[in-house]
Amino acid sequence: MLDRLYTEANAFSDAGYWSEAEDKYQQILALENTHTDAWRELGMIYYCQERYPEALDAFYSALELDSSTAIQYYYLGLGLAATEDFTAAISAYEQAIFLDLNWSDAYHQLGRVYLELGEFEQAETYYIKAIDLNSNNSDFYLDLGNILIAKQQIGDAIIIYKKALKLDSQNPHILYQLGIAFTAIKNSSQAAFYFGDSAYYQAQYTEAIQSYQESLKVQTQDIDVYLKLADCYQKIEQYPQAIHTYQQAVEQRSDSTEGLIEIYLAWINLLQEIGETEAAINIAKNALETFPNDFSLKLTYQRILPILYNNTSEIEQYRQRFSDLLTQLITETDLTSPNNSERLLAAISTHTNFYLQYQGYNDLELQKQYGKFLHQIIKTSFPQWIKPINRRSYQPNDKIKIGYISSFFQWHTVGIVFLGWLKKCNFQDFELYCYYTVNEADELTDLYRYYSDYFYEFQENLIDIAETIYADKLDILVFLDLGMCPLTTQIASLRLASIQCAAWGHPVTTGLPTIDYFISPDLLEPQNAQTHYSETLIRLPNLGIYYEKPEIPELEKTRSNFGLKNDTVIYLSCQSLFKYLPQYDKILVEIAKQVPLAEFVFVSHWNSVITEKFRQRLKRAFADFSLNSEDYCTILPRLEKSDYLQLNLIADIGLDTIQFTGFLTTLDSIACNLPIVTCEGELMRSRQTAGILKRIGVTETIVQNEKEYIKIAVKLGLNRFFREEVCHKIQQNKSVLYEDKNGIQGLENFYKQVITV
Structure with a gap:
């Protein structure tokens, strides 16, 4: 029991949940007052909360139980230094060093104490000793550089700071100190560059812009500055200035092509993201005139797609363009030459075919075509990870090793939806490995870490990730989402486990020859679903997930809090704006014509330019x-989760998107008893809401075509009794959505069956 409590306490501590960790350590000490590690870690909980007297009491308690190990004296030194008892702190650190002569952190902290005392020479000595023992800690170099600055040894300080920067290239403190150092030697251009970088990595974009502009007065050829300056403008939504920055970079580099491809790629990406699709295509054409053989530009040019469409003919036009250019690109690309492998790999590392899936068509053949192409590129670069892997001889008592990989083990739809697979796993039969491909942690990340036997975080490094997965010798590797992140798509093109699966985090076939199975909920799939996948389809019972009942707050806000009218029938449609296809705008108009008090409420895209384009499209449709769309349509800014739930409680009716429906958003709306109109389509991604409604037996609002959609939406808007009847039915039946273990059982049965085949 103590071991379990200690593991839980450490997990809470690592996640920064101080009160929960404190409670667990106190429980341990109530059971065993001589638990040295619990005393020490409890002291660190107090220390992190600046409760220094309590921290010292806990550290002394740990030391009384164990005075033979360096760590006890080291932690005591931290507490003493925090209370400015520097003499005692020095003694504690020296004792830690006496017990462990190679503990670099102890030398570093001892240096910090001497710095506080103004004894620079002593501090410098200990910092150098720390670096001698551990040359990979950027903080050691940073503090040493600060000492050298204080001693007016500016040149030496710059050398040390640059060594620190090699270890931590985005550390704003190191960058700022470099700015200080270059200011001291009157190199204002270099100082401005480093001050700009420091502000940039702290998301202080206005300050960064000022510094970068100052730097460019002298360093007009620095591509990195142009890229970051343009990105700053984008972050604060000053898109014309960002475009001008790219233009300026191209003009300044007219006598040299070095770095221009990177400028062009960033410029094209910006134009696509703000909905200027044709402008993006034209810039790509111009770039290809200068660099006709660059594969990155060719691939970028091929897969430019609009985020929003104006009409159906546009969809068909861009889809045909995408298909034709993909075929041409495959034909023209030499995949056999090892000399091409590096640039081909770099080209596929930036984007996916994400927006293709929002055109409302079956993408199987295009996905297979691109998936094969991607696999061949990866194959050239990493032949060691392409060969089939033999399945190990599985014995009945062996644990099956399951790996889950994603870029979204965080507060994201993917992370939220699939957590139950780990939380309710049968750990007697399975050993769980999680591979988190980015380094952006939050509370949900901590839960994935807690429920995993092994949890890895990476800095988006394909080779590190592949080596780790391959070395773990998994039985089954499951990609929770494929098609949103370029890195995971590349990894999925490798063969790192004998069995590789994709889940429906992005609900479309991968088309990759290296993915064996596609895992999907039975209720969301049509009868002929296998024909939509290149993988073998595995249908899990019901919704396929273990989903806990969400905590829905009491209604605290009013319509006026959201700027909504008091006398209207609110139709809430809160999907991402790129899910709304133009041929269905007329549905809103038809509802408005029959429900004069209708108010359609949407949520903005993260990019205000896209939101405005959507607004203008609605204006044209009405x-x-x-009719005047402004009389009927309201687009709210992006909302925090609490406000989003309040909005669901306020709304009268939910309107689902057609061809690509909601899933987690639908579960949220159902939790708020909101009746939702949805059109059940042919593909799984157009049937998600319908599957959820079927699960709770509320089929009255599931329709098969636009005419029925309008009819049921109007009925809900005009017939309050019918609307309340549906709300009541949802309230009565929704409990079946929560804590359903059938999906977990189905998943684990599949794992057991497939491993023994």
């Missing part, structure tokens, strides 16, 4: 019927 104007075609002599």
Whole structure:
């Protein structure tokens, strides 16, 4: 029991949940007052909360139980230094060093104490000793550089800071100190560059812009400055200035092509993200005139797609363009030459075919075509990870090793939806490995870490990730989402486990020859679903997930808090704006014509330019019927989760998107008893809401075509009794959505069956 409590306490501590960790350590000490590690870690909980007297009491308690190990004296030194008892702190650190002569952190902290005392020479000596023992800690170099600055040894300080920067290239403190150092030697251009970088990595974009502009007055050829300056403008939504920055970079580099490809790629990406699709295509064409053989530009040019479409003919036009250029690109690309492998790999590392899946078509053949192409590129670069892997001889008592990989083990739809697979895993039969491909942790990340036997975090490094997965000798590797992140798509093109699966985090077939199975909920799939996948389809019972009942707050806000009218029927449609296809805008108009008090509420895209384009499209659709969209449509800013739930409680009716429906958003709306109109389509991604409604037996609002959609939406808007009846039915039946273990059982049965085949 103590071991379990200690593991839980450490997990809470690592996640920064101080009160929960404190409670667990106190429980341990109540059971065993001589638990040295619990006393020490409890002291660190107090220390992190600046409760220094309590921290010292705990550290002394740990020391009384064990005075033979360096760590006890080291922690005591931290507490003493925090209370400015520097003499005692020095003694504690020296004792830690006496017991462990190679503990670099102890030398570093001892140096910090001497710095506080103004004894620079002593501090410098200990910092150098720390670096001698551990040359990979950027903080050691940073503090040493600060000492050298204080001693007016500016040149030496710059050398040391640059060594620190090699270890931690985005550390704003190191960058700022370099700015200070270059200011001291009157190199204002270099100082401005480093001050700009420091502000940039702290998301202080206005300050960064000022510094970068100052730097460019002298260093007009620095591509990195142009890229970061343009990115700063984008972050604060000053898109014309960002475009001008890219133009300026191209003009300044007219006598040299070095770095221009990177500028062009960033410029094209910006234009696509703000919905200027044709402008993006034109810039790509111009770039290809200068660099006709660059594969990155060719691939970028091929997969430019709009985020929003104006009409159906646009969808068909861009889809055909995408298909034709993909075929051409594959034909023209030499995949056999090892000399091409590096640039081909770099080209596929930036984007996926994400927006293709939002056109409302079956993407199987295009996905297979691109998936094969991607696999061949990866194959050239990493032949060691392509060969089939033999399945190990599985014995009945062996634990099956399952690996889950994602870029979204965080507060994201993917992370939220699939956590139950780990939380309710049968750990007697399975050993769980998680591979988190980015380094952006939050509370949900901590839960994934807690429920994993092994949890890895990476700095988006394909080779590190592949080596780790391959070395773990998994039985089954499951990609929770494929198609949103370029890195995981590349990794999925390798063969790192004998069995590789994709889940429906992004609900479309991968088309990759290296993915054997596609795991999907049975209720969301049509009868002929296998024909939509290149993988073998595995249908899990019900919704396929273990989903806990969400905590829905009491209604605290009113319509006026969201700027909504008091006398309207609120139709809430809160999907990402790129899910709304133009041919269905007329549905809103038809509802408005029959429900005069209708108010359609949407949530903005993260990019205000895209939101405005959507607003203008609605305006045109309503104007075609002599109506003013502003009388009926409200687009709210992006909301915090609490406000989003309040909005669901306030709304009268939910309107689902057609061809690519909601899933987690639908579960949230159902939790708020909101009736949702949805059109059940052919593909799984158009049937998600319908599957959820079928699960709770509320089929009255599931329709098969646009005419039925309008009819049921109007009925809900005009017939309050019918609307309340549906709300009541949802309230009565929704409990079946929560804590359903059938999906977990189905998943684990599949794992057991497939491993023994």
